[in-house]
Amino acid sequence: MTPSIPAPRAVLRLLARAVALLGLAFIVTACGTTGGSTDATGPHPTGAGGRYKVGSPYEVKGVWYYPQEDPLYDETGIASWYGPGFAGRKTANGEIFDPKLVSAAHKTLPMPVNVRVTNLENGKSIVARVNDRGPYKPGRIIDMSEQGAILLGFKAQGMTRVRVQFVGIADLPDGKPGQRVKGRGEEAAIGRESGARTAPSGAVESGELAPPPGTVAAAPPPPIAAAPVPISSAAPVDEADGTVTQVAVSGRGLIYVQAGAFLARENADRLLRRLRSIAQFSISPKNIEGKMYYRVRAGPIDSVDEADGILDEVLRDGQSGAQIVVE
DSSP: OOOOOOOHHHHHHHHHHHHHHHHHHHHHHHHHHOOOOBOTTSSOBOSSOOOOBOOOOEEETTEEEOOOOOTTOEEEEEEEEEOGGGTTOBOTTSOBOOTTSOEEEOSSSOBSEEEEEEETTTOEEEEEEEEEOOOOSTTOOEEEEHHHHHHHTOTTTSEEEEEEEEEEEOOOTTSOOOOOOOOTTSGGGOSTTOOBEESSTTOOOGGGSOOOTTOOOOOOOOOOOBOOOOOOTTSOOSOOSOOOEEOOOSSSOOEEEEEEEESSHHHHHHHHHHHTTTSOEEEEEEEETTEEEEEEEEEEESOHHHHHHHHHHHHHTTOTTOEEEEO
């Protein structure tokens, strides 16, 4: 049987339909791979999703993290950055990550919130939008977007010593205003009398050591005072718009590896004996709010790389709550 041949007009209709379908497929594919962008009204990332989120406790590589609202959050530590490899992906609260925007990832803060990040090595200070989880490399407090690292002046070196202060809950991606919560990132509360906690607060626990009979396990470590970073009274304090403020910083901040903090001196002594083969650890007593804490720490250490090496060995020894602190 001889097959029928479509009339010329039918062929044209089929071709037109095929072209239309190809065009539609191209558009759908392009939309699926396009990264975030900036809307016409301001620096808020656009894209599907995006919601206020605190999150449940979660575990990464044997370490538990406990997200919570913390309007008094004010800590010091080591910052890193992440960028092009994540462009266009959804962040932990459903926004679209754009490395060209001033955003950041944090392990426990709600999302989205604005934080003030001050580079303690050069005095550059910006406000960043926290909308993702991380970083999970030991010894890091915050992961900045590529643009954030550029503005803070540490993209080339990859990491730097920073102070991170809560500012307030950020607007949602559609521009709707978020709830404003006053914290120490507000200009009025930043001054020479305020102290920053070393990061991450409460991460080092005495549970790693079995206390001897008749003794009591140590309480979680206390906040550790760090040198305050005064911020210019003319500085904008609550918008992640890329404004860089130059502030005065007192020194570069000293780096320590802290393996534990204990109320019982004998527990600190036991940990110290375990770690002497790794580095020159010592016990540093500190009275905070009427309680004496015995901190087991090595330092000051000359570089972040050296601190990373010591921290890795302490973690392999079983002290999962060990951390890098900056004072």
